[in-house]
Amino acid sequence: MKIHELSKQSGIHLETIRYYEKMGLMPEPKRLANGYRDYDEASLKQLKFIKTCRALDFSLAEIKYFNALKTQQSQHCEVDSMLAKHLVSVEEKVAELTEIKHFLQSLITEDDHQAADCKAMAQLKAY
DSSP states (O other), rough: OOOHHHHHTTTOOOHHHHHHHHSSSSSSOOTTTTOOOEEEEEHHHHHHHHHHHHTOOOHHHHHHHHHHHOOTTTSSOOOHHHHHHHHHHHHHHHHHHHHHHHHHHHHHOOOOOOOOGHHHHHHHOOO
16 A cells, blocks of 8 residues: 555554654565555554554654564563553653642633733742
């Protein structure tokens, strides 16, 4: 399939697909006689894998490492420890976002008032 079809099926922009190829996250596709890239189902599966990892907030370097683990049978799998560390990071981000949420909730007032009397702006300036 051509890159436009791969992009459509994966939901990933074609420039991003090219970038992933350049970064070594995807194997170089076969080329047709006219020079167009020719992708297969394995390419689509790889893109879906990358998309899932990105949705879980893994870096491209971590995804590249995961790719290496898929092909190196003899190497000890450290994915569980990486996932545990990543979970701690996510929990820290959730805590930070919860603090931000509570702060924003404390700023919101339902009163109709002039900008000069806006308590939220005064609190933001003081913060």
